[in-house]
Amino acid sequence: MNERLQKTISYIVEAGYQLDSEAFALMETLSKTEDPLNLIEKIIGKIDELPQKPLFISRSLLEELIAHTAKTGSEPAVQRLLEPFMDSKKESFKPHAKEIESDVRVLDDPTSTMRSSGSIEEYHDYFLDRFTRLRKLLRQRMDAKDASSIADALRAPANSKVKVVGMLTEKRESKQRIFLRLEDQEASVTVLVNEGLEGSVFERVQCLMLDQVICVAAIKTRSDLLVLEDVLFPDVPQKAPKKAAEPVYAALISDLHIGSRHFMREAFNHFLLWLNGKFGDANWQEMASYVKYVVIAGDIVDGIGIYPGQLKDLLIRDIHRQYSVASKFLEQIPDYVQLIIIPGNHDASRKALPQPALPKEYAEPICEAHEAHFLGNPCSVTLHGVELLLYHGRSLDDVIANASNVSFKTPEKAMRLLLRSRHLAPIYGQRTPIAPGKRDFLVVERVPDIFHAGHVHVQAVERYRGVLLVNSGTWQSQTEYQSKMGLEPNPGVIPVVNLQTLEVTTINFNP
Numbered sequence: 001m002n003e004r005l006q007k008t009i010s011y012i013v014e015a016g017y018q019l020d021s022e023a024f025a026l027m028e029t030l031s032k033t034e035d036p037l038n039l040i041e042k043i044i045g046k047i048d049e050l051p052q053k054p055l056f057i058s059r060s061l062l063e064e065l066i067a068h069t070a071k072t073g074s075e076p077a078v079q080r081l082l083e084p085f086m087d088s089k090k091e092s093f094k095p096h097a098k099e100i101e102s103d104v105r106v107l108d109d110p111t112s113t114m115r116s117s118g119s120i121e122e123y124h125d126y127f128l129d130r131f132t133r134l135r136k137l138l139r140q141r142m143d144a145k146d147a148s149s150i151a152d153a154l155r156a157p158a159n160s161k162v163k164v165v166g167m168l169t170e171k172r173e174s175k176q177r178i179f180l181r182l183e184d185q186e187a188s189v190t191v192l193v194n195e196g197l198e199g200s201v202f203e204r205v206q207c208l209m210l211d212q213v214i215c216v217a218a219i220k221t222r223s224d225l226l227v228l229e230d231v232l233f234p235d236v237p238q239k240a241p242k243k244a245a246e247p248v249y250a251a252l253i254s255d256l257h258i259g260s261r262h263f264m265r266e267a268f269n270h271f272l273l274w275l276n277g278k279f280g281d282a283n284w285q286e287m288a289s290y291v292k293y294v295v296i297a298g299d300i301v302d303g304i305g306i307y308p309g310q311l312k313d314l315l316i317r318d319i320h321r322q323y324s325v326a327s328k329f330l331e332q333i334p335d336y337v338q339l340i341i342i343p344g345n346h347d348a349s350r351k352a353l354p355q356p357a358l359p360k361e362y363a364e365p366i367c368e369a370h371e372a373h374f375l376g377n378p379c380s381v382t383l384h385g386v387e388l389l390l391y392h393g394r395s396l397d398d399v400i401a402n403a404s405n406v407s408f409k410t411p412e413k414a415m416r417l418l419l420r421s422r423h424l425a426p427i428y429g430q431r432t433p434i435a436p437g438k439r440d441f442l443v444v445e446r447v448p449d450i451f452h453a454g455h456v457h458v459q460a461v462e463r464y465r466g467v468l469l470v471n472s473g474t475w476q477s478q479t480e481y482q483s484k485m486g487l488e489p490n491p492g493v494i495p496v497v498n499l500q501t502l503e504v505t506t507i508n509f510n511p
Contacts, residue, residue, distance in 0.1 A: 298344020
């Protein structure tokens with residue numbers, strides 16, 4: 001217990017009161033950045049005026065009295081904890097980005113075209129659309145052009161070499177072999193994978209996830225069994241990425257989780273000050289002067305009831321107030337910087353993918369604070385001709401749980417598997433809810449220059465076949481729930497991309 005908190009608790013006890021566990025947690029959070037003793041003296045005075053004085057001071061009573069104290073002009077400790085720092089320094093800062101015209105083009109956004117009733121027909125249409133489009137992408141590969149239907153492969157003579165495209169509906173593993181079950185619109189087949197396969201092929205098989213659409217090269221046996229020789233993915237082709245014609249930067253962030261008591265206010269304020277040329281050395285300020293875009297890949301706020309035991313982690317328990325406080329931060333971003341926002345699973349949008357843009361009632365406080373482009377999750381945009389695929393990343397949980405050699409520490413590997421699958425949530429029916437519809441918005445038909453995701457709270461950068469993969473980390477320190485999941489975030493560290501070169505600079509804003 002730190003000295004400020006100890007003095008405050010002693011004062012409360014001497015006044016004849018006690019804090020319950022949630023109220024104590026709030027005071028502990030306040031004491032990290034504030035001296036709460038002066039505030040508590042005023043609050044105890046208010047409690048003493050109550051007709052029925054409580055023995056235990058609850059968190060809800062404490063928050064109510066803090067809010068009342070703020071309204072009556074006393075020092076608003078919680079408000080100060082949540083709102084951005086005020087900085088009065090008048091430093092010389094000439095942002096180059098202010099002279100550059102913004103160039104944002106929305107290529108694909110599901111917001112206005114989503115329709116779903118949850119009928120059986122819609123589920124049929126959804127999976128048929130997924131299969132048809134991914135099969136088309138597979139057949140664009142030279143080594144998969146001659147793939148046949150499963151029914152045709154089953155009619156082939158014994159010992160024939162065949163290729164089939166199918167959706168993986170079952171995967172059974174033993175010590176020495178793996179059995180796969182593939183389906184297309186007309187038939188299904190079992191594929192045997194022997195351990196003696198070439199190492200790289202066996203590794204690809206181990207990474208297979210249910211509901212992926214793949215091409216299998218195999219030997220047809222005398223029975224209706226195929227023995228696998230190779231497995232092919234839709235994958236993204238090697239490409240030369242497009243680049244901006246002038247020096248202009250994009251700061252890629254996500255997972256602010258404003259409203260959580262674990263929100264890292266000080267680190268985020270360093271980020272805001274940096275954008276305004278008031279934080280960091282001369283090199284950092286030079287870089288900040290070229291930032292034209294801040295792209296937020298979801299989870300602006302912490303939301304309500306998202307995970308077990310979240311209530312004790314919340315500093316703000318009202319979703320509207322969470323967005324109101326978020327707007328206080330985002331209004332500190334310079335007005336010449338374009339803000340692009342998609343929702344995440346903690347935001348006040350529907351939880352099933354694809355998600356529409358943040359509804360107006362929640363987006364409005366942010367819109368009043370700063371002009372912003374609100375788009376759906378996922379979506380595709382270009383910034384100065386550079387194409388970005390923006391996706392919050394909920395399905396990374398499923399990929400990490402099912403694929404070998406992938407963990408929360410390596411989100412870039414999971415993102416690579418999604419690109420290889422050409423689908424952002426290939427596994428159906430696990431942690432990632434997916435709404436059916438006539439079109440599967442999660443198929444990656446366009447090959448981006450940058451694939452930006454978040455969700456797992458670990459910052460990572462990798463290049464895969466000419467595509468820059470960026471997971472933008474978080475601004476929230478580890479929660480108890482994350483600790484139980486084995487997730488160790490590296491918060492306050494963000495990637496900044498030079499759109500002219502696609503070079504990435506990682507900046508650590510932690511105190």
